[in-house]
Amino acid sequence: MxxxxxxxxxxxxxxxxxxxxxxxxxxxxxxxxxxxxxxxxxxxxxxxxxxxLPGMIDDQVHFREPGLTHKGDIGSESRAAVAGGITTYMEMPNTAPATTTIDRLEEKHRIAGQTSYANYSFYLGGANDNIEIIKQLDPKQACGVKVFMGASTGNMLVDDPVALEQIFTHSPTIVATHCEDSPTIDENTGRFQAIHGEDIPIALHPAIRSEAACYQSTALAVELAGRCNTRLHVLHLSTARELGLLSSLPLEKKRITAEVCVHHLFFSGTDYRDKGNLIKCNPAIKTEEDRRQLLAALEKGTIDVVGTDHAPHTLAEKQQPYLKAPSGLPLVQHALVSLLEHVHTGALTLEQVAEKTAHSPAKLFDVRERGYLREGYxxxxxxxxxxxxxxxxxxxxxxxxxxxxxxxxxxxxxxxxxxxxxxxxxxxxxxxxxxxxxxxxxxx
Known part of the structure; x- marks a missing residue:
């Protein structure tokens, strides 16, 4: 070279x-x-x-390969990532088929070895019925085990309490969770359908994927992790209320860590008026006060990592009515420059950006020889x-x-x-x- x-x-x-x-x-x-x-x-x-800066390590992306490649694939989305200053990504298991076996996990690594423009690792997906596979996982083989504790995309919801406890107890590596309570979301959806029929306004998305739905599920994850001594990483916090479940101790002293995504730091509920379904995501973008509190918690150390949850959908899919339009935003190309806006406003320093986008994810996931400007790395x-x-x-x-x-x-x-x-x-x-x-x- x-x-x-x-x-x-x-x-x-x-x-x-x-x-x-x-x-x-x-x-x-x-x-x-x-x-x-x-x-x-x-x-x-x-x-x-x-x-x-050390390149951004994005701990949460959806690159859609295999099975959903009309939206994106490892090659196309990793190209966009390097254009945005992201040098490493960790990709999610809700593809088609879902990454819930070791063979599927290794197939993704094989594809990335030929087509990825950025460094890569992949999560093994948790399911109600794959605990024996999770037990067999070599902790060096995947960045972590992903558990959907609320319905999102695909069919990977882990809603069996016994299966959840087994995963939290026996996972050989970090457990990363999507936390939203499905019964609460279903109840909210039904309530608004009774008022609006199938024409629910997008502005009600944060009332459907509500603060209560997020808090209830995150509280359950934190309780389970404490009881099972799990190394837990709570993904994409979206509410100020959830921050009360977390600690501001230094990262090295935590067993439970958290991530916030760039869009939850940039957009707020007022943006639904202009952006509509283009900012429909799970968990939902919520209030301006939530956005401010999340940013403050990042500076304070309650939140440890900034990621993207990059999740592309076609424009035609997004232009459907609210109930049919899928959730997720394409973000990796502009994630870092959006975060640097908070440096310009004085809310963050450059040193904090390096810590939250590179040092902390490298430390949190035990990434070898990356995430710092160090000789030999x-x-x-x-x-x-x-x-x-x-x-x-x-x-x-x-x-x-x-x-x-x-x-x-x-x-x-x-x-x-x-x-x-x-x-x-x-x-x-x-x-x-x-x-x-x-x-x-x-x-x-």
Missing amino acids: ATILITNALTINEGTAIHQDLRIRDGRIDAIGGDLSGRGADRVVDAGGRVL WADLVLVDLEHPTVVDDQPVHYRCGWTPFAGHTFRSSVAATFVSGHLAYHDGRIDPDPAGQRLEFDR
């Missing part, structure tokens, strides 16, 4: 911001220092004072320009679905370059045609 020298960068790493150079050799960070220009390189990238890097805006409508949309919920928006920052395992995967608006993603290794 080529030796690449990045000069004149403001490096953000482990709570520090330092102007220095960084050299990549054989895919890894070979040296970091004040002036490395005299040591030779095959290629020089002048950062020009722009910000160099893999060179997963993103160079961002805080002064050059991203006009979303002026950019090509790299998702197969061809649309973005951020249409019409201008972000104040942009992604200038993305390095995946030392490979310059994205630079100045161009995605390199050669996929260079690697399978994640775990120190477990």
Whole structure:
């Protein structure tokens, strides 16, 4: 592999911001220092004072392969990810067929080994009837075990209390949960159908996928984890109320951690008026107060990780009436620049962005030699320009679905370059045609 020298960068790493150079050799960070220009390189990238961060590790995406590839696949969605500064992703099991066996898990890894532009790992899906398979899982074979504790997409709802307790007790690795209470959602849906028939307004989505539905399910997950001594990771928090179930201790001292997604930090309930089904997702985007409290909890340490829950659907599917329109947003291409908006407003620092998008997910999932700017680590890097805006409508949309919920928006920052395992995967608006993603290794 080529030796690449990045000069004149403001490096953000482990709570520090330092102007220095960084050299990549054989895919890894070979040296970091004040002036490395005299040591030779095959290629020089002048950062020009722009910000160099460890690449974003997205702990929750849906890339739709196998079985749903009219919406996207591992190749198409990972291309969009590197264009957005995401160097690593962890993909969900609700494909067709669902990833509930070891053979299906390994088939996904095989596909990604040929087509993925970013580094990758996959969750094994929990089900009511696959506890013996979960017990057999090598903890180094998957990023985690995903449990849908509320109906979402597909048929992976785990609603048998005995099966839930068995998974929480016997999973050999982290259990990541989607927490919404299905009976509450069904009751809310029926109540609004009695009023509106089949023409329920999209603005009622957060009343259907309600705060109570989220809180009840998250409380159950936390109670189960405490009783079963489970390493639990609660995905996509959407309400302020759920924060009371969590701790603000340092990550190293937690057995229960949590994630928030970029869209729950960016949009609020008032946006349904203009965006409609384009921001319909599960759990629902809720109130402005919820959004503010989630952002504050991220800064405080109650929330440990920022992810995307990238979940593309075709525009035709989204244009159906509320009850038929699927939930999920395509997000990876603009996730990082949307998060950097909170740096511009002063709600977050660059150091906190690096912590929540790279350091913490690497630590939480025991990812080997990634997530930091450290000599000897893999060179997963993103160079961002805080002064050059991203006009979303002026950019090509790299998702197969061809649309973005951020249409019409201008972000104040942009992604200038993305390095995946030392490979310059994205630079100045161009995605390199050669996929260079690697399978994640775990120190477990």
